[in-house]
Amino acid sequence: MTQLILFNLFNGIVIGAFYALMALGLSLILNLSGVINFAHGGFLAVGAYLAYTVMPYVGFWAALAIAPLMTAALGLIIERIAIRPLYGRDPLYSLLLTFGLAFMLQDGTRFIWGPQTLPYEIPASLNRPISASLFFLTGYRLFMVALVVVVVVALFLFLKYSRPGMRIRAGVSDLETVATLGVNVRWLRSLNFAVGIFLAGLAGVLAAGMLGLEPTIGDSLIMPSFVAIIVGGLGSLPGTLLGGILIGAASGLTAVFFPSATEAVIYVIMGLVLLVRPRGLLGEEGRVQ
Template sequence: MTQLILFNVFNGLIIGAFYALMALGLSMILNLSGVINFAHGGFLAIGAYLAYSLTPYIGFWGALAVAPILTAIIGLLVERVLIRRLYGRDPLYSLLLTFGLAFMIEDGTRYLWGPETLPFTIPDWLASPLSSDFFFLTGYRVFMVVLVLVTVGALFLVLNRTRLGIRIRAGSDDLETVSVLGVNVRILRNLNFGLGIYLAGLAGVLAAGMLGLQPTIGNELIMPSFVAIIVGGLGSLPGTLLGGLLIGVASGVTAVFFPSASEAVIYVMMGLVLLIRPRGLLGEEGRVL
């Protein structure tokens, strides 16, 4: 029983790491641009499929490094051509646009790579269990957790120690004042959007190594990622990270005792948080959902 609980807790932690990466990108885009990006899961799928196509030529490690960058470049182009036109309008317009874009990406990946599930090859030594007692503790699972932690640490370092990051944080609080101070808001929004999409692309490559590839790979992660933002608190990136990990672990633990409720518990947590603390666990004062 103990081993089963540990398995589900660790598995929940990994899924929570995916939620956190996705939710951090979503939160950055939402905080600065006010765009509810329903196509975020589609960008995750793009990152995963690009890695699949690149692996035969540059190997797993090369694909892991390059695919998220290519996904971010696609995100920069999408923001410049489509999303930018909707700034300042009712958020419903951007929501509908990204919702339609998500279907376009899904159909596009299905057309290019086929509808069937494709295996994504990872190095053999990463796929091996680290312990005979804890068979679920593979090198790849540990690697994913470590890489997510490093990525999140690097993201917070960029946001707190670089000029771009400080401008993104300031723009999230008061974009109009940042614009008056001479910052090119169009470029700032573009780079911020690309950074958020980079996180989705990285999550896609990591998810492909564990879940395999299918056109709907991002659909299973997008809604829990929004829940992570709500639980953690709108406007709080640390809260978003905490929310993603919490709902992942809660889902994993629930799967031990009530498997049929492993998904429902995520939304139950969201409802409880909204009742007790409407702005989220670490949400900023004055920003209520």
């Protein structure tokens, strides 16, 4: 029983890491630009398929770096053409646009790579368990968690110490003042959007090795990622990270005792948090007003 609990808890933490990585990208875009990006799951799938495409030529490790960058470049093009004209307008417009874009990305991957599940190979050295007793602790799962930790730390350092990062944080607080100080707000929003899409692409590359590669790979991750933002609190990146890990671990533990409620528990947690603390665990006052 103990081993079963450990297995599901660790599996939940791994899935929670995906939620957190996705949710951080969503939160970055939402906080600065006010865009509720429903196409985030589609970008995740694109990142996974791009890694699958370039992997035979450059190998797994290079694909892990190249595919998220290619996904971010695609995100920049879409942001420039379709999303930028909607900045400053009612958020409903961008919500409807990204909702339609999500279907376009999913159908595009299905058209290019086919609707069937494709084999996604990871290095054999990462696919072995670290011990016979802890069979569920494979090198790949440990690597995924470690990489997510590194990326999250790098993101927070970028936002705290780099000049573009400080401008992004200032823009979240008061974008109009940042603009009056001479900062190119269009460039700032584009950079922020690209970073958010990069995180989605990276999550896709990592998720494909665990969940399999299919056009709907992002569908099971997008809604829990939004829940992670709500649970952690709008406007709080640490809260978003906490929310993702929390709902992932809770879902994993629930699978031990109530397997049919693994998805429901995510929304139960969201409901309880909103009842007790409407702005989320680490959310800023006024974000829900």
